[in-house]
Amino acid sequence: MLDNADQSDDSGCESESEADPWELPELQDNSPAWQTLTRCEKVKRVLLGWLLKAILLVCLLYLFICSLDFLSSSFRLLGGKAAGEIFSSNQLLQNPVAGLMIGVLATVLVQSSSTSTSIVVTMVASGLLPVRPAVPIIMGANIGTSVTNTIVSLAQSTDRDEFRRAFAGATVHDMFNWLSVLVFLPLEVACGYLYHLTKLIVDSGDWTRFEGGNKDLLKTLTKPFTELIIQLDKSVITAIATGDEVHANQSLVKEWCSYSEEMVVSNVTEINNATMVTITMAKEVLVKVPLERCTFLFNNTGLSDLCVGLLLLVVSLFILCTCLVLMVKILNSVFRGKMATIIKTTLNADFPGRLSWLTGYIAVMIGAGMTILVQSSSVFTSAMTPLVGVGVIKLERMYPLTLGSNIGTTTTGVLAAMAASGDKLPFALQIALCHLFFNISGILLFYPVPCMRVPIKLARIMGNTTAEYRWFAIFYLVVMFFCVPGCVFALSMAGVVPLMVAVALFLTTLLFVTILNLLQRKCCEKLPKFLRTWDFLPFEFLHSLDPLDRVLTKLFSIFSRCCCTRRKNRKNQIVLLGKVEELEKLGCDELKVIPDGMESGFCTQRPSVESTPFNSNYNSMIGINA
Template identity: 60%
Template sequence: GLVVGILVTVLVQSSSTSTSIVVSMVSSGLLEVSSAIPIIMGSNIGTSVTNTIVALMQAGDRTDFRRAFAGATVHDCFNWLSVLVLLPLEAATGYLHHITRLVVASFNIRGGRDAPDLLKIITEPFTKLIIQLDKSVITSLASGDESLRNHSLIRVWCYPDPTEVPTPMPRAEANTSWMLRNATLEKCNHIFVDTGLPDLAVGLILLAGSLALLCTCLILLVKMLNSLLKGQVAKVIQKVINTDFPTPFTWATGYFAMVVGASMTFVVQSSSVFTSAITPLIGLGVISIERAYPLTLGSNIGTTTTAILAALASPREKLSSAFQIALCHFFFNISGILLWYPVPCMRLPIRMAKA
């Protein structure tokens, strides 16, 4: 389960997405909560790959690269240390399962509408021009319906009303329009609607294109930050971010940074985006690794909100299980923070990243 969580998160480049998938599988009855917990732990490890790639983009300058790579690996070290301690503990005692079950039992949870996706409003119009998938086929396959096993996942026919769900139609029957139950189906408007390529070929093309686009954006991000955050601007930001609260509230600075990290991650709905954004700043010396560490921990907390929102959209009969696995993600990160942050001598990820 741990390895599955790592691989899925590496592929989708977002722990928010992978944990939401796990929540959906639990809510549909495909996974038990106890089986999903290791996958959730693995998703935490997989999400740190993106900021490691960002750090590699600064390999041109040795000093910047050392700082950036340390800032990226502090996330890895925290996640691995947490898993190495908490996974055996969970296997032996089931503490996450028991705690979250008690928390769920104490709430009077009701089903809700689909969880809001703050970035979907922006990205969906563009993704629909590239590819559209037939969710009815995916749902049927997930529920064990073998009749659609050889059916293409690529949607060809669409209703003019986007709120309606079209019946799956083979691409071989595609024309400009088609009548179904007195409703006119129109051919979908995306790149792969008339290519005739098999699903595997389309998937490989999209994977290669997305990886190329990701690397391009990361390179541009690093170059832009390098050009903007120099001179007096860098000094001002460095002074503000790395300054501690006055005595006797110095101890609260790191916890405030966690709140900032969690809030920013909630806004962008992706810990990968947030940690990748601060990695170049660490490389430039704008953010110290000691300050980046609590920001990263806060980001881990912020990314759990997506799974919680997804769980609240589950069917009533499976809502408690879906909410429980979402809380497992939250309590796993809280447990890791309690292990590796409050006591200064236990902040091993910082020392490991600097080594």
């Protein structure tokens, strides 16, 4: 419906266009051949062309990963407490659709599925949230984590074909997550498939001997730099989510970095469950006493979390965009000629003969391994997105890497669950395993059979649409990650009936559009004439983005005209130098006196017919202010 890449014939049916925009570009190497270079030129090419570019690429990748950490921190400062408060509304969490949208919104707000998943695991471990209502929240967190690489793809919007591939490479993650939710959320609500499977696994083994907690791998390299800029106390968000009112007004910016634990006597009030009598007694309580203040850029600035978050957001986006633009330029300069052919062939090649079917599964394992290494699916998929854009990795290869990344990111929740102790461990581990098996189930459904790889086809539609209407990328981000979850969340607060009616209407419309699109592509000529295209709909905006494109184009043109008129006028101005008395007679647009004691000045004048005689008499004084 949105895919305008194909041409229509006279019968109204679509015919495939000859040029395939998804073919990887062949970048020609225009530099002199190696054999024709002198010894000095060869050394220069090796040092500057290869070694220096490799070092720059590694440095830019390091800054890029750090900028993603800053971006995540800025979103936590801006929306972390709101995310914690969303999790604390236990009544809404019992609604599976509301729970799903809460998971999406919370993950978008904190820019980390690891954080939102860890919060859910903590709530389950502490008994605040049962396992079964927590499953839809985990599904929503899976969707929300894909917003980062979608934002990253916007950096390649200057080149239409690069943007097509980059946006498709980013949204293939979204499409897989949404399709998995559409299939497995109703199944989970109906029969508790994930709940019963994971309960069986947890009950069948002794998990107390395993040790969990946070395992820093890539963060060991990035922490020394990121902690010089900002340090956050993530426990504040978890405390708000678990109903701890003490932390509600506490800043997320960490103040103390070193504590000592001391036992102090404190009055503790308890309720006897048998007699329901309140008893207050003196008990020894373990208290953390702060010893050493943290030292980083945003410490003790006197700014609120909102101000620090906004500043950090601007800085992180600037670093991210700069690194991406420079990385793309370096990659474009490196991947040319024979080297480009070798690298692209190696990355996109299949195993020979009958083993070719194993290639995708090896890619899934590589994606999972790399994500476990960097401890973030957002970092891995965001690093892959520019490579898809420049044409190094095909969309078909990006897909299994993304699926593996989805599995790799579940290790964070499993490790957080392993950190629980005693009778809390089985429940925490069960919800972490729900996350793992949800992703495995999605892979088993949407990968092994080639015709079921629907996310790739949907990602191509997104890429083609964005290549034609570049504003669609922003529209997609706002609608899919903010408007839709927000509207569904609002409907869930109105009650179950309005929510179910809205969901039923949406699913019915989606099913009708999908079936008719398939019929138009596969057996168009057998359809009635009015169903061969979407022109039968009463309004153009129901089947085309052209009306919205025209409106936005007009708005952009008006805005650019207002902003550029002043600049254009200044560019076309003529600047004249002379005596102030003579310049005053000419009716200058602007006259500036030079403090040199000679009563001279500058006259600024827009070129016109009347000014021509004057210009001819004072040629030596005329300059164009370009």
